[in-house]
Each structure stands twice: as C-alpha cells, then as structure tokens.
Amino acid sequence: MAETDRERRVIDEVTKGLIIGGSVRDATGQKTFGVEDPSTGEILCDVADASPEDGMAALDAAAAAQADWAATAPRERGEILRRAFELVTERADDIAMLMTLEMGKPLAESKAEIGYAAEFFRWFSEEAVRISGEWKVNATGSGRVLVMRQPIGPCLLITPWNFPLAMGTRKIGPAIAAGCTMVIKPASLTPLTILELADILAEAGLPDGVLNVVTTKSTGKVMGPLITDGRIRKLSFTGSTEVGQKLLQQASEQVLKTSMELGGNAPFVVCADADVDEAVAGAMLAKMRNIGEACTAANRFYIHADVAEEFTKKLTERMGDMKVGRGTEEGVEVGPLVEADQRDKVAELVDDAVQKGATVRTGGQVPSGQGYFYPPTVLADVPTSARLAKEEIFGPVAPIFTFTEDDEAIRAANDTEFGLVSYLYTKDLSRAIRLSERLEAGMVGLNQGMVSNAGAPFGGWKQSGLGREGGSVGIEEYLEVKYVAMNV
Numbered sequence: 001m002a003e004t005d006r007e008r009r010v011i012d013e014v015t016k017g018l019i020i021g022g023s024v025r026d027a028t029g030q031k032t033f034g035v036e037d038p039s040t041g042e043i044l045c046d047v048a049d050a051s052p053e054d055g056m057a058a059l060d061a062a063a064a065a066q067a068d069w070a071a072t073a074p075r076e077r078g079e080i081l082r083r084a085f086e087l088v089t090e091r092a093d094d095i096a097m098l099m100t101l102e103m104g105k106p107l108a109e110s111k112a113e114i115g116y117a118a119e120f121f122r123w124f125s126e127e128a129v130r131i132s133g134e135w136k137v138n139a140t141g142s143g144r145v146l147v148m149r150q151p152i153g154p155c156l157l158i159t160p161w162n163f164p165l166a167m168g169t170r171k172i173g174p175a176i177a178a179g180c181t182m183v184i185k186p187a188s189l190t191p192l193t194i195l196e197l198a199d200i201l202a203e204a205g206l207p208d209g210v211l212n213v214v215t216t217k218s219t220g221k222v223m224g225p226l227i228t229d230g231r232i233r234k235l236s237f238t239g240s241t242e243v244g245q246k247l248l249q250q251a252s253e254q255v256l257k258t259s260m261e262l263g264g265n266a267p268f269v270v271c272a273d274a275d276v277d278e279a280v281a282g283a284m285l286a287k288m289r290n291i292g293e294a295c296t297a298a299n300r301f302y303i304h305a306d307v308a309e310e311f312t313k314k315l316t317e318r319m320g321d322m323k324v325g326r327g328t329e330e331g332v333e334v335g336p337l338v339e340a341d342q343r344d345k346v347a348e349l350v351d352d353a354v355q356k357g358a359t360v361r362t363g364g365q366v367p368s369g370q371g372y373f374y375p376p377t378v379l380a381d382v383p384t385s386a387r388l389a390k391e392e393i394f395g396p397v398a399p400i401f402t403f404t405e406d407d408e409a410i411r412a413a414n415d416t417e418f419g420l421v422s423y424l425y426t427k428d429l430s431r432a433i434r435l436s437e438r439l440e441a442g443m444v445g446l447n448q449g450m451v452s453n454a455g456a457p458f459g460g461w462k463q464s465g466l467g468r469e470g471g472s473v474g475i476e477e478y479l480e481v482k483y484v485a486m487n488v
Contacts, residue, residue, distance in 0.1 A: 007328065010098045015195045016047045018054055018215065021061035022208025028053050033217045035192060038104040038336040039326040039371040047191050050216040052225050055183070058212035062154040062181040063231045065209030070151045070179040072207075078128035081176055083204035085121035088114060088165075088197070095196060099164055100327040102190045104335040104372070105290055107327055113290075117166035119454035120470065124173035127475045131178070138485075146484040151179035152257060153233035155478065156226055158185045158219070158247075160238045161338055162293045164193035170458070170469045171236045171259075172201070172211065178478035180234065183212045185223055189338055191215040220246075228253050234478060237261070238295075241418070241463045259467035259477050261295065261459060264420035265392050267413035268298035269435070271406070272306040274425035274447075280314045282449030283398065286423050288319070288376065289450065291335055292396040293342070295464075296421045296443075296451060299393055301400045302409045308402045312361060312380050315398060319376035320362035326371070336372040337395055343372040346395030353379055353386035353399060363396070390416065406435060414440045419461030421451055442468075 016032075017024040025048075032046040048054075088095065096110035105113075134147035155175050159167040168184065175182050186194035198213045216222045226232050227250045234257045237247050241263040251258050268286055270279045286298035303311045327335035337343040347366050354360060363377030374395055382389065382399040389399070403409040413422055422439040424446050426432050436444045442460040443451045452458065457468035467477050 007097060007101060010094050011045050011101065011192075014045075014098060014192050015199055016045060018048045018050055018058070019195070019198050019211070019213040020054070020058045021064075021212065022202065027051060027216075033188065035102055036189070036339070037101055038338050039373075041370055041372075044101055045192075047195070047215050049218070050214045050222050052222050055214050055216070055222040055226055056229075058183045058214045059154065059226050059229060059231060061209040061212050062183050065207065066151075066154055066181045069181050069207060069210050072179065074128045074131065074177075074179075077176055077179060078125040080201070080205045081121045081125035081128065081173060084201050084206075085118050085125065087200045087204055088118040088121065091200070095165065095193065097328070098196060099190075099193050100335070102192050103161060103164055104338055105327055106332045106335050108333075109290060109335075110327070113163055113166050116452060116454070117163075117169040120166070120169040120173040123454040123470070124177040124475065127174070127472070128177035131475065131479065142487065144486040144488055146486060148482050148484070149479040150482060152478055152480045153180060154231055155180050155182045155234040155236060156185070156223065156232045157182055158223065158235075158237045158239065159187060159194065161187035161189040162290060162295075164190040165197060167238050168194050168197055170454075170474075172197075174469075174475045174478050176206070176210070178475050180478050181210045183214060183226060183232075185214050185216065185219060188215065188217045188219070224250060227251055227256070230254055233257065235259070236477070244465070257477070259469065260465040261469060262420075262463060262465040263392050263418055264295040264297070264460065264464055265299045265390070265416045265418040266296060266421045266423065266441075267439075268301045268423040269409050269413055269425065270301070270303045270307060270311055271409075271424075271426040271428070271431060272304040273427045273431075274304075274307065275427065276307050276310050276314065278447065279311060279425040280318060282423065282425065282445070282447070283315055284318055285449030286445065287398050288322070288334070288396060291337060293338060293394050295392075297394070298398070298423055298449075300389060300413070301398055302403050302412055303400055304409075305402045305404050308400065312378065312400055316361040316378045319378055319396070319398065322376050324367075324373055324375055334376055334396060337374055338372070340372050342394060343374050346374050346393060346397060349388040349391060349393055350377060350379065350397055353382055353388055356383045356386050358382040358386060358399065384412075392418070406431070410435060410438050414438075417463045420464035421445060421460070423449060
C-alpha cells in the first residue's frame with residue numbers, strides 16, 4: 001500500500017463522532033469542525049463539534065456508570081489497562097501515523113511518544129491493586145482508626161495538543177485504576193488520537209460510560225457547565241497557565257479537587273566543569289523533543305562563559321544539520337509547528353531578540369512554502385531584555401545567555417513565575433546536589449535532557465501547576481481519604 005493510501009486509511013478508520021455512554025453519536029445539529037494537517041494547511045477530516053447539551057449528556061453517562069465502576073474489582077480494572085497497553089503497543093505504527101498527520105511531529109517522535117504513553121497504562125495497571133489503607137489502635141487504646149481510600153468520582157480531563165496520546169494516558173490511566181469515570185475533552189487541534197485511544201480502551205473491555213469523549217471548538221462554553229454542575233468531583237487540565245487560572249476560578253465554586261500541569265520556562269544550566277558534548281546531547285533532547293513544543297522544553301540556556309563558545313558552536317552544528325519537512329517523510333527530524341499562530345509567535349520572539357542585539361547562529365527565518373514550519377534556531381548574545389528571556393517559546397529556538405558564577409546562574413534560572421523543570425550539567429557531585437536543591441522547580445534533569453517517566457511524579461512549582469501525575473503519587477489525585485473512628 002502506498003504511503004498516501006496508508007495515511008488515508010488511518011484517517012478513514014478513526015471515529016469522528018462523540019463517544020458517550022459507549023455509543024458514537026453526532027453532535028447536536030450535526031455540527032462539525034475540520035482537523036488540519038499542519039504540514040500542508042489542508043483539512044484531514046471533520047469531527048463532531050459538541051454543544052453544551054452534548055457535554056451534559058457525557059456527564060450524565062459518566063455519573064450513571066460511576067457506582068458500578070467503583071465497585072469493579074481492582075484486578076479487573078488493572079487487567080483492562082494491561083490489555084490496553086498491549087493494544088496500543090501493537091498498533092504503534094498506525095497510531096503514530098495518525099498523530100503525525102494531525103500534530104505534525106516526525107514519525108519517530110510519534111513512535112517515541114506512544115512508547116511513553118503506553119507506559120502509563122502499564123504502570124497504573126499495577127497500581128490498581130495497590131490502593132492501600134490503614135488500621136491502627138488509637139492513642140487511648142480504647143478504639144481503632146480505620147483509613148480507607150475510595151474513588152473520588154466522575155472526572156473531567158482536558159488535554160493539550162502537543163502530546164495527544166501521552167497527556168491522555170497520564171490522566172486516564174490513574175482514573176481507571178482508581179475506579180473513576182471520565183469525560184475527556186481533547187484539544188480541538190489534535191482530537192483524533194484520543195478518539196482512537198477510546199476505541200482501543202473499549203476493545204480492551206472498558207465498560208460503556210466509563211470514558212466519554214467530547215470534541216468541540218467551544219471548550220469554555222461546553223466544559224463550563226460540567227465544572228459547575230456538582231457531579232464532577234475532579235478536574236485535571238494540561239495547558240497554559242492563563243487558561244488554568246480561569247479553570248481554577250470555576251472549579252472553586254464546587255471546591256473541586258484539581259490537577260493543573262501548566263506553563264513552563266525551563267532553564268538549562270551548564271557549569272564550567274560540565275562535559276560539553278554530553279551537555280549538547282542533552283540540550284538537543286531538552287530543546288528539540290517534540291519540535292520544542294513541550295512544557296518541559298529548555299527555554300533559556302545559561303552557559304558558563306568558559307565553555308559558552310564551544311557549547312554554542314556544537315549546538316549550532318547539531319541544530320543546523322537537522323532535516324526539516326513533513327513528518328511522514330523519511331529522515332525528517334523537525335516537522336511543522338501545530339498552527340500558523342504558533343509559528344508566528346515563535347518568529348515574533350526571535351525577531352524581538354534580534355532587534356535587541358541577539359546574534360543568529362543558525363535558522364531565524366520563516367521558510368517559504370506551505371505548512372507552518374520554522375527552522376531550528378540558535379541565538380547567541382541574547383540580552384535579558386528580550387521577550388524570550390521571560391516568555392515560553394514553544395518552538396525550536398535555543399537562546400543562549402552566559403554567566404560566570406553559580407549564584408548568578410541560579411538567580412537567573414529562578415527569575416520566572418514558572419517552575420516546572422530545570423536542567424543542570426556539572427561533573428561535581430557537591431555542586432550537583434547544592435544547585436539542584438536551589439533550583440525552584442518540581443523536576444530537575446541532572447546531566448540528562450529528559451525527565452519524563454511514567455514511574456516518577458510529574459509536576460511543577462509556582463505557576464507551573466498543582467498536583468502530580470505519574471509515579472506512586474499519581475493515583476492519589478483520583479482518590480478520597482475516609483477515616484472511620486471505631487470503639488471496641
């Protein structure tokens with residue numbers, strides 16, 4: 001089968017309606033919206049554009065299924081996740097093609113995301129049977145303390161466009177393991193991957209109504225009534241800090257338990273004693289994973305003056321050699337950005353830095369032709385007044401700043417309202433521990449350019465969010481604690 005035939009097949013086979021109570025249905029009034037291929041600007045297909053009434057129907061289904069699902073044996077919930085893990089792994093090639101078509105990342109990047117995403121299902125399949133409680137004699141000896149953990153109830157999950165599968169499994173996995181039903185609203189730019197995942201979960205044995213998928217272009221209008229309804233007991237959101245703040249205000253009306261994985265502005269600190277080649281390799285991971293469209297992407301490079309030129313030269317060579325093109329093409333390492341607005345913002349930030357004195361070492365210009373491409377770009381001599389010193393770039397741009405003292409680097413790294421992840425390169429163990437403790441971030445990549453791990457707690461400090469996803473604490477976000485006092 002020709003490549004274009006394969007592309008059309010994976011688009012044709014994916015569900016394009018709302019998934020509510022186990023049934024696929026049209027949106028009210030049969031409204032739809034188009035899903036775009038960012039490499040060409042062409043419409044791949046149309047999907048259902050839900051109304052507020054459709055959103056409420058999804059909540060009705062989740063609420064109706066909650067009691068039975070909470071009573072389902074933990075082992076059974078875990079086995080469903082395990083089967084889903086196996087199905088996602090088996091179908092990685094087709095899911096990767098679907099993801100690349102709607103999001104733009106190269107196929108190799110999509111395959112890597114699928115491996116990472118599937119691990120959340122495997123991890124939480126094992127956590128489902130490890131939800132523990134506590135039993136002890138109270139302080140007086142006359143009674144007992146019983147502590148149990150129970151599913152919190154129906155959850156609303158809102159996922160972003162940049163990791164269409166992983167941001168879904170990171171929320172769906174613990175919710176299933178804990179015994180919670182869900183309404184999930186995928187990003188309107190990339191809804192197809194979640195629709196495919198929902199079909200896989202149904203095939204794996206997930207009962208009707210446990211996972212309901214609502215696709216819409218009107219997120220606030222459709223999701224707002226669900227947040228304030230009273231039956232939703234948990235809101236999990238991944239996206240911008242600005243939107244997260246608004247959702248927190250809405251969630252406060254019902255005092256919802258919330259998980260917020262919000263914006264980032266990650267510093268990448270390279271000390272004078274660092275292995276420069278390792279630091280450059282880590283920088284390529286931290287900067288260019290997902291075309292730089294990641295909340296964990298290195299945003300500000302603070303390089304010690306003694307190694308700054310060597311680091312800049314080697315990073316420039318690596319980034320300048322990357323092949324840019326449509327993600328389905330062989331050998332492509334950098335696909336398009338997800339939409340025109342995103343590309344234009346990246347270009348605007350680069351132009352601002354150059355106007356203020358930054359030097360372009362490679363890239364820096366929007367290419368001609370179709371699609372939303374922006375080349376890998378390295379900027380040296382970046383002034384601290386440049387907007388990209390403060391704003392999240394979300395694109396393939398590496399701005400380089402220099403420092404001479406550790407204290408200077410840490411002050412600059414922490415000079416942001418965000419605190420998701422920081423990266424640090426040094427050979428000195430004492431410096432590594434000392435600086436890691438001082439970095440104001442929920443995660444630190446120490447001599448490595450990637451921190452994402454299904455078995456580790458993912459989340460940030462300050463305005464980068466609330467709560468944690470993944471690891472042994474990830475399931476706690478979907479459980480309520482109940483204490484029973486007993487006289488004996």
